[in-house]
Amino acid sequence: MIDRRELFKAARERGLGLGITEKDYVLGWLMFGLSRIEGIIFTGGTALSKVYFPKIWRLSEDLDFISPVGDFSRVKAELPDIFSLIERESGIKLRLKSVHENPFYLQLKIQYSAVLGKNWAKVDITRDLPGESIEVEIPPAYPDYPRFSMRVETVESILAGKLRALLQRRKCRDYSDVWRMMELKLDFRKVREILERKCEAKGVEIDINRIFPEDLPDILRPYWERELGRLLRRPPEMEKVISDLRSKLRHLLCPGRDEG
Missing domain, CATH: 3.10.450 (Nuclear Transport Factor 2; Chain: A,)
Incomplete structure (x- = not known):
């Protein structure tokens, strides 16, 4: 020891x-x-x-x-x-x-x-x-x-699991983790494939609106610094995490929506 x-x-x-x-x-x-x-x-x-x-x-x-x-x-x-x-x-x-x-x-x-x-x-x-x-x-x-x-x-599989978690619950550490993972050089096509299988296994619908309800800031704010401050030297800014994720996950979870 x-x-x-x-x-x-x-x-x-x-x-x-x-x-x-x-x-x-x-x-x-x-x-x-x-x-x-x-x-x-x-x-x-x-x-x-x-x-x-x-x-x-x-x-x-x-x-x-x-x-x-x-x-x-x-x-x-x-x-x-x-x-x-x-x-x-x-x-x-x-x-x-x-x-x-x-x-x-x-x-x-x-x-x-x-x-x-x-x-x-x-x-x-x-x-x-x-x-x-x-x-x-x-x-x-x-x-x-x-x-x-x-x-x-694999990291791709962990990200897929974290994304499914975001579709099911609202935990500060999940939003923070996914935000950081979206900056990694990953095979995001594989992430999407694994996410689809994981969601099908649990009967979870892939709907980006479930990750970003209108009251999300109010849900996360009371716990953000308290929960992440124990685990990180400098927790990221909550508003930036939500804004960045909203943009990045749109391309992953809603492919083709912005086209044409």
């Missing part, structure tokens, strides 16, 4: 608090343990920060996985061995605090005791249609991390 000095250094480099930095550290060890479970695919904002863009992406407070078959009993059965492995390798003590489950979703709240004391982290595993995925070696973001690999959705 890293010590307080190393934790303070990591927090200072990111310009973030000790608590969220410690959680980021613990999440990496949970990734190491959960990588041993076959059939689950890492996705979401934490995959962007832990796998693809570890130096520039926002931190996250949970881990998201996709399970194509939704066999959650095997996941739960392996947790005691995973917790023991992580404690042996890192010294972090883990305990399953609560489980919320239905046929399509498993949420694990895991209490940990690490550098600063006790806190908890969340792991969400959703039964869903995965996009494209690859096996990736995880870059060691902290000095005591072991080398390991895991199955991760």
Whole structure:
């Protein structure tokens, strides 16, 4: 386990608090343990920060996985061995605090005791249609991390999942993530294809007006700085994010609408 000095250094480099930095550290060890479970695919904002863009992406407070078959009993059965492995390798003590489950979703709240004391982290595993995925070696973001690999959705697939999330809910971090991802050099035709498959699997209509309701600024404003300020050194301006996304997503979600 890293010590307080190393934790303070990591927090200072990111310009973030000790608590969220410690959680980021613990999440990496949970990734190491959960990588041993076959059939689950890492996705979401934490995959962007832990796998693809570890130096520039926002931190996250949970881990998201996709399970194509939704066999959650095997996941739960392996947790005691995973917790023991992580404690042996890192010294972090883990305990399953609560489980919320239905046929399509498993949420694990895991209490940990690490550098600063006790806190908890969340792991969400959703039964869903995965996009494209690859096996990736995880870059060691902290000095005591072991080398390991895991199955991760591609960036195009993560963006498609984020876009579907925007069609279903209004979360500041989703708008911020999609705004940043639209600046990347991606295969946006593939993003659209994966989005269509993911939306069809859940019965979600692709309608840009669902992403930008008239009262969107009023919905996001009370939470924007509070939610993103914990995870980013400098959160982007909300009005700019909405304006930029409205323009860029029109071409992705409404192809041909502006023609002729």
